[in-house]
Amino acid sequence: MRYDLLVIGGGSGGVRAARIAANHGARVALVEQYRMGGTCVIRGCVPKKLMVYASRFAQEFEEAAGFGWTLGERRFDWAQLKARRDAEVARIEAIYRSNLLKAGVTLFDARAVLQDAHTVRLSDGSTLAADTILVATGGWPDAGPPVPGQELAIDSNGFFELAQQPRRVVVQGAGYIALELACVLRLLGSEVTVVLRAAQILRGFDEELRTHLAQELASVGIRFLAGHSITRIEHAGTASDADAFGALAVHMEHAGGTEVLEADCVLRALGRKPNTQGLGLEALGVVLDAAGAVVVDAHSRSSVPSVYAVGDVTNRVNLTPMAIREGHAFADSVFGKTPRVVDHTLVPSAVFTTPELGTVGLTEEQALQQYPQLDVYRTVFRPMKATLSGHTSKVFFKLLVDRVSDRVLGFHAVGPDTGEMAQLVGVTLQLGATKAAFDATLAVHPTAAEELVTLRTPAVRHNL
Incomplete structure (x- = not known):
């Protein structure tokens, strides 16, 4: 047939x-x-x-x-x-x-x-x-450049095959997969070190967003080694969890020299x-x-x-x-005899770290290339829940607005449920919503999302 x-x-x-x-x-x-x-x-x-x-x-x-x-x-x-x-x-x-x-x-x-x-x-x-x-x-x-002993590591597929939780984990990578899995392991009690060649996490995302999320993840105990590259992985002489893992020695190099970490698991999440x-x-x-x-x-x-x-x-x-x-x-x-072309330009997305990240539209760096008269609205605040819980995490919101047309160009946030917010803000950006439309929308109180319709004064006014 x-x-x-x-x-x-x-x-x-x-x-x-x-x-x-x-x-x-x-x-x-x-x-x-x-x-x-x-x-x-x-x-x-x-x-x-x-x-x-x-x-x-x-x-x-x-x-x-x-x-x-x-x-x-x-x-x-x-x-x-x-x-x-x-x-x-x-x-x-x-x-x-x-x-x-x-x-x-x-x-x-x-x-x-x-x-x-x-x-x-x-x-x-x-x-x-x-x-x-x-x-x-x-x-x-992506396995990345060959590294001696790389067969001793796992990738993101291997993470889902782990029969037991490793106590000490080295995560190589700085993209969303690496960070999400690092957060899961850390919050469940593992000691987690993230090794990245770059100076900052999440290449391609808004710069302020990257900085804020990195600070939040460090505050929950994830250790970041920026500017480091893994050069070799080998068996170490001791084991912390003898029933599940043999200890591994992770050799690294950086601008200041070399370093060795001992871990029970090396997770290489170098993209796809x-x-x-x-x-x-x-x-x-x-x-x-x-x-x-x-x-x-x-x-x-x-x-x-x-x-x-x-x-x-x-x-x-x-x-x-x-x-x-x-x-x-x-x-x-x-x-179906109905020709359709997919728009790849407006893409709401979320990174499910804890706290999570939600984003849609242009980053500040991208927006400035097209809209030189750019207003940046930004707020960082302690969520209401933290006033009693005592948690130190802070929420970050950012709106980018073209001052000429008043159109909202981007939304970037770190905090609880910001992935959900990105989905809904994506609808408004798809409709070409203006900052005036945001301002005219009644706030839902008390919520974190009400900050999106109560931002009145730009934190930065670009005029390139």
């Missing part, structure tokens, strides 16, 4: 594309070599957020005393959390598979390699043919790269960029007319909601 569409990859983008194309009447097959749901469901957003929830209870227990609560002995069971988390992941995966089958998509549990512009060969030796092929294989942890290796794309003539991503046009079409790509494998905006939107737009355009 020849299919109208053959999707390689059962992650968010591929699943959405397959279902929508099938709803449009296309004959669709989907090939997935591992588990349905992709990075987000299996070893990313979903299991990570469940771990974040678990870690935050530790802080909640501490703060409860300020509100009159007396708690008994507390004990955290990593194995129990892992079992319940994995069961939830399996439940969601089953829903993904069921929804595909209900839509009429034929599933193949195998690895696919492109043989020509319309044919793929599966790992069992069989072949499938289709008029259109969609590559939606996502991303994979497009998962294109071994798919046969280059042999077919599909153009890849320097990072290995599939180069596509606005309609997600590659250099080979019958081959498309969506999601992280294209390295455009590597977020699950964007992969879903790209997959949906592809199916509507190719099979």
Whole structure:
């Protein structure tokens, strides 16, 4: 049987594309070599957020005393959390598979390699043919430059396989994955050191936002070693948790010389790269960029007319909601006779550290390049809850406004539920909201979010 569409990859983008194309009447097959749901469901957003929830209870227990609560002995069971988390992941995966089958998509549990512009060969030796092929294989942890002993470390995938909690952890990396997992481990009681080559965390985010979050994370006990590079990992002579981990010696170099840390676990979270290796794309003539991503046009079409790509494998905006939107737009355009182009410019996002970070729109640095008359509204305050709990954390809010048009260009925040706020502020920015519209909106009191509609005086007035 020849299919109208053959999707390689059962992650968010591929699943959405397959279902929508099938709803449009296309004959669709989907090939997935591992588990349905992709990075987000299996070893990313979903299991990570469940771990974040678990870690935050530790802080909640501490703060409860300020509100009159007396708690008994507390004990955290990593194995129990892992079992319940994995069961939830399996439940969601089953829903993904069921929804595909209900839509009429034929599933193949195998690895696919492109043989020509319309044919793929599966790992069992069989072949499938289709008029259109969609590559939606996502991303994979980047191993970074080779380091002696790197096989002794784990990556972000390996984090979700840990059967027990390591007591001492070295996290290499300064992106959102590294910081989120570092926070989970720290709040659950591990000693955590973050090693980063750069001077600051979260490259690409607003500078003030980065600085504030780094201070907050340091205040909960995460140790940062900026300007450090890991040069070697080897077994050490002692073990802190003999039943689970052998001690590791982590050798580092920095401007001042060298240093060695002892740890039970080294987590290398150095970002992700497009998962294109071994798919046969280059042999077919599909153009890849320097990072290995599939180069596509606005309609997600590659250099080979019958081959498309969506999601992280294209390295455009590597977020699950964007992969879903790209997959949906592809199916509507190719099979629904409704051409749609996805806007990649306004992207609300959150970093689920504790405290979490929410952001949407331009950073101050980006805004100044386009809007020289820029007003910066900023506030840093102690949240109401902290007045009784005694917690030292402070909330940070920032709005960027073009003084000429009065349009709000960016929102950046650190504090409880700021990811939720970024989603809603994203709606207002999509509608082109002005600062006057924010000012005219009645505050919800007492909330942290009311600060967004009560900021009256710019902290900085740029006039380049």
